[in-house]
Amino acid sequence: xxxxxxxxxxxxxxxxxxxxxxxxxxxxxxxxxxxxxxxxxxxxxxxxxxxxxxxxxxxxxxxxxxxxxxxxxxxxxxxxxxxxxxxxxxxxxxxxxxxxxxxxxxxxxxxxxxxxxxxxxxxxxxxxxxxxxxxxxxxxxxxxxxxxxxxxxxxxxxxxxxxxxxxxxxxxxxxxxxxxxxxxxxxxxxxxxxxxxxxxxxxxxxxxxxxxxxxxxxxxxxxxxxxxxxxxxxxxxxxxxxxxxxxxxxxxxxxxxxxxxxxxxxxxxxxxxxxxxxxxxxxxxxxxxxxxxxxxxxxxxxxxxxxxxxxxxxxxxxxxxxxxxxxxxxxxxxxxxxxxx
Numbered sequence: 001x002x003x004x005x006x007x008x009x010x011x012x013x014x015x016x017x018x019x020x021x022x023x024x025x026x027x028x029x030x031x032x033x034x035x036x037x038x039x040x041x042x043x044x045x046x047x048x049x050x051x052x053x054x055x056x057x058x059x060x061x062x063x064x065x066x067x068x069x070x071x072x073x074x075x076x077x078x079x080x081x082x083x084x085x086x087x088x089x090x091x092x093x094x095x096x097x098x099x100x101x102x103x104x105x106x107x108x109x110x111x112x113x114x115x116x117x118x119x120x121x122x123x124x125x126x127x128x129x130x131x132x133x134x135x136x137x138x139x140x141x142x143x144x145x146x147x148x149x150x151x152x153x154x155x156x157x158x159x160x161x162x163x164x165x166x167x168x169x170x171x172x173x174x175x176x177x178x179x180x181x182x183x184x185x186x187x188x189x190x191x192x193x194x195x196x197x198x199x200x201x202x203x204x205x206x207x208x209x210x211x212x213x214x215x216x217x218x219x220x221x222x223x224x225x226x227x228x229x230x231x232x233x234x235x236x237x238x239x240x241x242x243x244x245x246x247x248x249x250x251x252x253x254x255x256x257x258x259x260x261x262x263x264x265x266x267x268x269x270x271x272x273x274x275x276x277x278x279x280x281x282x283x284x285x286x287x288x289x290x291x292x293x294x295x296x297x298x299x300x301x302x303x304x305x306x307x308x309x310x311x312x313x314x315x316x317x318x319x320x321x322x323x324x325x326x327x328x329x330x331x332x333x334x335x336x337x338x339x340x341x
Contacts (some may be wrong), residue, residue: 002308005075012070016063023059027052058324065320071125072313077306080157088295089129091146091189093179094119097197097225098162099170100245101255104198106231108278115196116157116223118281122194123150125287129295132182136170140178162276164276172197173205174264177219180213190293192219194286195265198226199258204264214269219293221286222262230256 004010093281096119102112123131123180131153132146144156172195179193193213199222210220232244232252245253263273272289 009074029219035112061324065317072310075310094133095175095195104231106227111225118283122283136175137165138167140175175210176209191338195222199262209267218268222266222273224275228255230254
C-alpha cells in the first residue's frame with residue numbers, strides 16, 4: 001500500500017506552474033522592452049554572454065528540486081505489513097444532566113463543566129468500547145449516537161451547554177429511556193448507562209425506568225454532581241453574572257445533591273453510585289466496573305505499518321539545488337564547446 005502521510009502538502013505543487021508562467025510573462029515583457037529600444041544585433045553585441053537556454057535550464061532544475069522537496073515533505077509511505085485486530089468491548093451510553101442547576105458552583109468551575117471533564121477522563125480510559133451521549137433537562141435528546149469515534153465524542157462534549165434544551169427540569173427517567181432506545185438489543189454486547197446529574201429529579205418515572213433497564217440486562221451507574229449542602233444557581237447574560245436564581249417569594253434558590261435518589265437508581269440495576277468532588281470525579285471507579293463487564297467482539301480493524309520514504313526525495317532535491325546554484329546565468333566556454341560539438 002502507498003500513501004502520503006501529509007497529503008495536503010501536495011497542493012504546494014501548484015507553485016511550479018505558477019513559477020513557469022511568471023518566468024514566461026517576465027521574459028516576454030523584458031524582450032518587448034529591449035526590442036523597442038535596441039535591435040537584436042546590437043543586443044547581442046551589448047550582452048554577448050546572455051544565455052536564454054541557461055535561464056530555462058536553471059528554472060527546470062529548480063522546478064524539479066521544488067517538486068522533489070514538496071513530495072518529500074508530504075512523506076510518501078509504503079505499507080510493509082497489515083494486521084487484523086479484533087476489538088472487544090461493551091456499549092456505553094452517557095446520560096448528562098444539563099439543567100440550570102448544573103451551573104451551581106459547589107464544584108469547580110461548576111457542576112456541568114466538572115462533569116464534562118470527568119467524561120473526557122473516561123474517554124482516555126476506554127479502548128474499544130462504543131459510547132453514546134444523551135443530554136437532558138426537562139426533555140432529552142441524543143447528542144451523540146453510539147460510536148467508537150472518541151474524537152467526535154470529545155468534540156460534542158465541548159459544545160454541550162445548558163441552553164441546548166429550553167425546557168427546564170431534570171427528567172432522568174426520560175433520559176434513561178432514550179439511552180435504552182439507543183442500544184441494539186439484538187447485539188450480544190454488554191450494555192451500561194452512566195447517569196451524571198445532581199439528582200434533583202422532578203419526575204416520578206426515573207426508578208421505574210431503571211427497573212426496565214435492569215430487566216433488559218442494562219446496568220445503570222450514577223455520578224452525583226454537587227454537594228449535600230447545596231449552592232445557589234448563578235444567572236448569566238452575555239458572559240456576565242447578573243445574580244442568582246430566585247423563587248416566586250424572592251428567595252435565592254439553593255440546589256442540593258440528591259444522593260438518595262441517585263444511589264437508588266444505581267442499586268436497582270446492580271450499578272454503583274459515586275459522589276464527585278473537586279479532587280475526585282469518581283470516573284475511575286465507574287471504569288473499573290465497566291472493565292469487569294463481559295466484553296464481546298464488536299468488529300475488526302485493519303492496521304497497516306508504513307515505512308517512510310521521504311529521504312529518497314529530499315536528497316535528490318538537495319543535489320538539484322546545488323547543481324542549480326553552480327550553473328552560471330551567463331554563457332561559458334565549456335557550455336559553448338558542449339553544444340558546439
